Amino acid sequence: MPMRPSRPSHPPDLDENLRRRNVTNATPARIPTQRHLFDIPDEVAYLNCAYMGPLMHPVVEAGDRGIRAKARPWGILPDDFFAGGERARELFARIIGADAEGVALVPSASYGLSCAARNLEAPPGGRLVVLAEQFPSNVYVWREAARSLGASLVTVSRPEDDDWTRAALDAIDERTAVAALPHCHWTDGGRLDLVRIGDRCREVGAALVLDLTQSAGALGFDAGEVRPDYVVCAGYKWLLGPYSLGFLWAAPEHRGGKPIEYNWIARAGAEDFARLVDYRDEYQPGARRFDVGERSNFILVPMLNAALDQILEWGVEAIETTLAARTADIASRAAALGLGSAPSALRAGHFLGLRFPGGGLPAGLLAALAAEQVYVSVRGASMRVTPHLYNTDEDVDRLFAALKRTLD
Numbered sequence: 001m002p003m004r005p006s007r008p009s010h011p012p013d014l015d016e017n018l019r020r021r022n023v024t025n026a027t028p029a030r031i032p033t034q035r036h037l038f039d040i041p042d043e044v045a046y047l048n049c050a051y052m053g054p055l056m057h058p059v060v061e062a063g064d065r066g067i068r069a070k071a072r073p074w075g076i077l078p079d080d081f082f083a084g085g086e087r088a089r090e091l092f093a094r095i096i097g098a099d100a101e102g103v104a105l106v107p108s109a110s111y112g113l114s115c116a117a118r119n120l121e122a123p124p125g126g127r128l129v130v131l132a133e134q135f136p137s138n139v140y141v142w143r144e145a146a147r148s149l150g151a152s153l154v155t156v157s158r159p160e161d162d163d164w165t166r167a168a169l170d171a172i173d174e175r176t177a178v179a180a181l182p183h184c185h186w187t188d189g190g191r192l193d194l195v196r197i198g199d200r201c202r203e204v205g206a207a208l209v210l211d212l213t214q215s216a217g218a219l220g221f222d223a224g225e226v227r228p229d230y231v232v233c234a235g236y237k238w239l240l241g242p243y244s245l246g247f248l249w250a251a252p253e254h255r256g257g258k259p260i261e262y263n264w265i266a267r268a269g270a271e272d273f274a275r276l277v278d279y280r281d282e283y284q285p286g287a288r289r290f291d292v293g294e295r296s297n298f299i300l301v302p303m304l305n306a307a308l309d310q311i312l313e314w315g316v317e318a319i320e321t322t323l324a325a326r327t328a329d330i331a332s333r334a335a336a337l338g339l340g341s342a343p344s345a346l347r348a349g350h351f352l353g354l355r356f357p358g359g360g361l362p363a364g365l366l367a368a369l370a371a372e373q374v375y376v377s378v379r380g381a382s383m384r385v386t387p388h389l390y391n392t393d394e395d396v397d398r399l400f401a402a403l404k405r406t407l408d
């Protein structure tokens with residue numbers, strides 16, 4: 001399929017970004033609980049970051065300031081339409097080891113995926129590869145693309161041994177036009193080796209589109225190593241940001257693509273408000289053409305930036321190490337109750353899916369746990385237990401006390 005012009009080398013600031021991410025080979029120290037930064041009462045065991053990340057106090061304060069600024073709009077200056085968004089590009093780029101020029105601000109993963117799908121092609125009969133039980137925003141768009149391009153959607157079956165990497169590699173071949181994948185499965189944390197999958201995609205000429213909504217910010221990812229075509233990420237889970245703001249990153253060769261809407265601020269010269277009626281065909285540089293209309297959201301953008309600042313201060317590697325230790329402890333305590341999970345070598349450290357004997361979940365389980373202020377979620381056949389740095393040992397004790405009472 002004629003969709004992959006040869007990949008130019010990374011833009012110069014990509015290497016700089018990698019350095020600034022402070023990537024090291026040593027295992028980073030674990031981070032002590034950060035509960036004080038969150039509005040979570042002691043009696044609540046919130047183990048459901050995969051559902052929605054809670055906002056930290058500085059994030060709420062940034063939102064408050066944004067609301068107050070909008071109440072007095074004479075203080076909002078043209079520069080305010082640009083500065084926050086530019087900072088957001090930079091911060092997210094550091095989190096995924098990419099360059100800020102490739103980052104666009106989008107309201108949802110599905111929006112970013114639509115931008116990717118609009119600009120990818122497949123020959124009739126070409127294949128679009130997704131995983132079984134993948135998140136619907138990263139399935140429906142490819143179903144639609146398959147219909148309109150005359151391509152076929154190939155769904156990788158859930159591997160019995162939890163090895164999604166092998167299963168995905170087996171499915172990607174010369175017929176593959178696009179592999180649309182996550183870094184870890186949203187139902188149970190099953191992890192994919194995206195470096196190997198990226199290599200395979202390049203070998204066969206397939207595009208790699210990644211939805212990092214359930215991983216970016218908590219599971220190390222390096223765009224320089226994986227070399228995807230597009231990355232999308234909703235901001236409200238592991239990025240600990242507000243709802244309705246996320247990111248799309250496009251590789252350099254895709255930055256000349258067609259956006260899915262035509263908003264004024266994506267055009268060259270938009271900084272000069274007095275001359276906006278001098279309509280321009282040229283876009284702002286980089287991937288800014290894919291920005292959603294009204295992306296200068298004076299409330300949400302500062303909130304997301306405050307969250308990303310904190311994530312970068314902790315460091316993604318240290319977050320990953322800390323959460324991996326937490327979920328390993330939960331997995332081994334769950335095993336003693338007869339509950340299974342994917343082997344730790346094949347699971348993302350931050351993300352645990354517990355499986356009950358017989359494959360089903362006890363009736364009323366979630367409601368019984370919620371009645372004790374223990375919050376987890378069920379997706380597919382897994383009970384997701386997804387902690388973050390706000391969790392304490394007591395939260396885990398509460399989970400097991402409630403689980404035992406429910407299962408007895």
Ligand SMILES: Cc1ncc(COP(=O)(O)O)c(C=O)c1O
Nearest residue numbers: 108109110135137186213214234
């Ligand atoms: C893997 C994954 N991608 C994306 C989303 C959110 O998609 P959207 O931003 O399109 O609502 C979720 C929400 O649970 C998810 O788990």
